[in-house]
Amino acid sequence: MTDTALPPLALSLGDPAGIGPELIVQAWADRAAERLPAFFATGGAGLLAQAAAVHGLTVPVTRIDHPAEAPAVFASALPVLGDADAPYRPGEPNQAGARLALASLTEATRLAVDGQASGIVTGPIAKALLAQVGFVYPGQTEFVAAACGVTAGDAVMMLAGPQLRTVPITVHVALAEVPLLLTSDMIVRRGRIAAQALARDFGIAAPRLAFAGLNPHAGESGRMGSEEERIIAPALDALRAEGIDATGPHPADAMFTARARATYDLALCMYHDQALIPLKTLDFDAGVNVTLGLPIVRTSPDHGTAFAIAGQRVAEAGATIAAIRMAGEMAARRAHG
Amino acid sequence: MTDTALPPLALSLGDPAGIGPELIVQAWADRAAERLPAFFATGGAGLLAQAAAVHGLTVPVTRIDHPAEAPAVFASALPVLGDADAPYRPGEPNQAGARLALASLTEATRLAVDGQASGIVTGPIAKALLAQVGFVYPGQTEFVAAACGVTAGDAVMMLAGPQLRTVPITVHVALAEVPLLLTSDMIVRRGRIAAQALARDFGIAAPRLAFAGLNPHAGESGRMGSEEERIIAPALDALRAEGIDATGPHPADAMFTARARATYDLALCMYHDQALIPLKTLDFDAGVNVTLGLPIVRTSPDHGTAFAIAGQRVAEAGATIAAIRMAGEMAARRAHG
Numbered sequence: 001m002t003d004t005a006l007p008p009l010a011l012s013l014g015d016p017a018g019i020g021p022e023l024i025v026q027a028w029a030d031r032a033a034e035r036l037p038a039f040f041a042t043g044g045a046g047l048l049a050q051a052a053a054v055h056g057l058t059v060p061v062t063r064i065d066h067p068a069e070a071p072a073v074f075a076s077a078l079p080v081l082g083d084a085d086a087p088y089r090p091g092e093p094n095q096a097g098a099r100l101a102l103a104s105l106t107e108a109t110r111l112a113v114d115g116q117a118s119g120i121v122t123g124p125i126a127k128a129l130l131a132q133v134g135f136v137y138p139g140q141t142e143f144v145a146a147a148c149g150v151t152a153g154d155a156v157m158m159l160a161g162p163q164l165r166t167v168p169i170t171v172h173v174a175l176a177e178v179p180l181l182l183t184s185d186m187i188v189r190r191g192r193i194a195a196q197a198l199a200r201d202f203g204i205a206a207p208r209l210a211f212a213g214l215n216p217h218a219g220e221s222g223r224m225g226s227e228e229e230r231i232i233a234p235a236l237d238a239l240r241a242e243g244i245d246a247t248g249p250h251p252a253d254a255m256f257t258a259r260a261r262a263t264y265d266l267a268l269c270m271y272h273d274q275a276l277i278p279l280k281t282l283d284f285d286a287g288v289n290v291t292l293g294l295p296i297v298r299t300s301p302d303h304g305t306a307f308a309i310a311g312q313r314v315a316e317a318g319a320t321i322a323a324i325r326m327a328g329e330m331a332a333r334r335a336h337g
Numbered sequence: 338m339t340d341t342a343l344p345p346l347a348l349s350l351g352d353p354a355g356i357g358p359e360l361i362v363q364a365w366a367d368r369a370a371e372r373l374p375a376f377f378a379t380g381g382a383g384l385l386a387q388a389a390a391v392h393g394l395t396v397p398v399t400r401i402d403h404p405a406e407a408p409a410v411f412a413s414a415l416p417v418l419g420d421a422d423a424p425y426r427p428g429e430p431n432q433a434g435a436r437l438a439l440a441s442l443t444e445a446t447r448l449a450v451d452g453q454a455s456g457i458v459t460g461p462i463a464k465a466l467l468a469q470v471g472f473v474y475p476g477q478t479e480f481v482a483a484a485c486g487v488t489a490g491d492a493v494m495m496l497a498g499p500q501l502r503t504v505p506i507t508v509h510v511a512l513a514e515v516p517l518l519l520t521s522d523m524i525v526r527r528g529r530i531a532a533q534a535l536a537r538d539f540g541i542a543a544p545r546l547a548f549a550g551l552n553p554h555a556g557e558s559g560r561m562g563s564e565e566e567r568i569i570a571p572a573l574d575a576l577r578a579e580g581i582d583a584t585g586p587h588p589a590d591a592m593f594t595a596r597a598r599a600t601y602d603l604a605l606c607m608y609h610d611q612a613l614i615p616l617k618t619l620d621f622d623a624g625v626n627v628t629l630g631l632p633i634v635r636t637s638p639d640h641g642t643a644f645a646i647a648g649q650r651v652a653e654a655g656a657t658i659a660a661i662r663m664a665g666e667m668a669a670r671r672a673h674g
Binding site: 173179214225256276278279281 | 596614
């Protein structure tokens with residue numbers, strides 16, 4: 001693998017009624033200007049061609065039977081693997097579309113696990129619809145983790161934008177549950193996985209991890225909550241004992257100024273909005289969702305299906321392009337060190 | 338009051354060992370360039386002169402016996418009311434300094450309540466030290482509210498920067514307590530006070546209030562927490578029934594992009610960091626803390642005493658200058674409509 005070109009990236013369609021298809025054709029159209037690595041879509045040849053037409057883009061679509069055909073095709077056409085397809089009905093999600101989304105995700109993941117794709121970039125899905133067609137996972141991250149044989153808790157979601165990287169330690173749970181779920185062990189495991197991934201996948205040899213407190217002002221020495229002293233500080237001690245550069249718990253509100261951001265490589269936050277508010281405030285259109293701790297490379301644009309604007313030439317491909325580029329860079333680092 | 342000049346603003350020193358004094362002298366030095374309204378400090382003539390010298394600023398200090406003397410003095414010297422003073426020992430807080438801070442705050446507040454000052458701008462204090470000298474309030478906001486005869490719960494903290502205004506509905510409580518404390522009544526009262534204040538003090542006739550959800554993705558229709566449906570939505574219905582433009586509950590992570598911010602005048606958040614993270618991420622050096630719902634005008638720079646950098650010519654007066662300007666504008670709107 002060291003001297004040959006990398007396998008192409010596999011892009012799953014996401015829900016075909018969302019903005020996923022139009023983002024794929026836009027990314028392909030911008031491949032040269034954005035210097036994107038070769039990729040192919042898993043399914044959707046017909047609907048991707050229609051999405052391109054709706055967007056006014058000239059995107060020849062070429063069906064391929066094997067990922068290895070993609071790099072040669074990529075310069076002149078968007079390679080699409082396999083026959084799975086559906087009519088293009090932007091803004092009109094249905095179960096047939098959800099089945100295609102699931103098939104596309106399943107195939108892309110399988111190819112990455114097999115090594116035929118150097119990584120996957122997953123398009124946005126509608127979780128409620130997917131559940132109706134038999135998807136039993138809370139989200140794509142958990143699906144991909146299971147396909148890789150990784151415990152869901154050890155697949156760590158990182159959000160990365162041009163100005164900030166964040167990891168939410170707890171993710172899709174009610175705010176009231178956060179203080180009940182948070183443990184030192186969870187913080188240590190996520191911190192360790194994040195540190196390893198920043199070194200292996202992002203080329204940051206000694207990553208600086210900054211941990212937020214849970215409470216206002218990081219609890220002010222126990223005046224407003226004791227989680228900092230009981231749970232977070234011991235976890236940071238344990239990480240430092242492993243040689244990891246871990247600081248905090250920091251008052252969350254002061255962690256995301258330009259000056260503060262310059263002092264760390266990754267902000268680890270205790271709950272979803274603590275991580276996502278600053279990320280989206282700073283980098284709304286370019287946020288990439290990366291799954292750390294997997295044997296395969298997986299990224300995703302950090303936004304939803306946006307059914308309301310699908311097919312209207314409004315959706316911007318910035319996050320998808322950033323996700324493709326990041327997946328390519330991660331794959332290259334893994335392959336070539 | 339309509340045709341005569343407004344009374345001057347009263348500035349409390351804050352803890353004299355913090356950055357409060359040097360910010361006051363910097364603001365005075367910049368009064369012309371920043372077109373600031375006339376103000377005076379309550380006490381600290383000697384230490385303000387020393388702070389100016391340490392900062393390398395030429396700031397003549399003139400003792401006055403009555404606020405009415407301040408406007409005439411202001412052009413050529415920093416007016417200081419009264420004899421209360423202490424040695425200038427930046428970075429070395431002690432109880433004598435805390436007593437001076439409390440006296441200065443008490444006097445400034447009294448003058449505003451009496452109408453001799455058109456508003457107050459409070460410098461940063463050290464709460465723990467103030468508590469040692471008999472201060473029984475959680476913070477200056479509650480002290481000022483009590484001096485005005487307003488229930489602490491009806492004195493609403495707003496943080497205002499150049500790009501964003503936010504109100505945290507709950508403030509200095511542990512995160513675990515937030516879901517237990519939040520009620521529809523509290524949201525309605527804070528929303529009503531905020532709407533009235535934006536109209537009266539900020540000249541926004543029909544303010545647009547955007548309310549955040551409590552949970553990730555605003556709960557996703559109850560999938561992650563029920564507070565949106567049980568508590569927040571009914572409160573917004575009640576506010577709309579009063580004719581207030583209230584939207585939400587919105588997913589908090591998507592509320593603070595430039596595009597989202599353009600759709601509202603004020604973001605009302607369910608807890609401290611939900612409001613403070615985006616504010617400080619966007620406007621770290623210029624955030625103003627405003628107390629809404631009081632009979633007097635009160636603003637404050639939104640930062641702490643910063644003992645660690647006091648007296649080192651590092652502290653920037655941007656937030657203090659913004660707080661003075663905002664207090665002056667609020668007072669003018671109240672006086673002249």
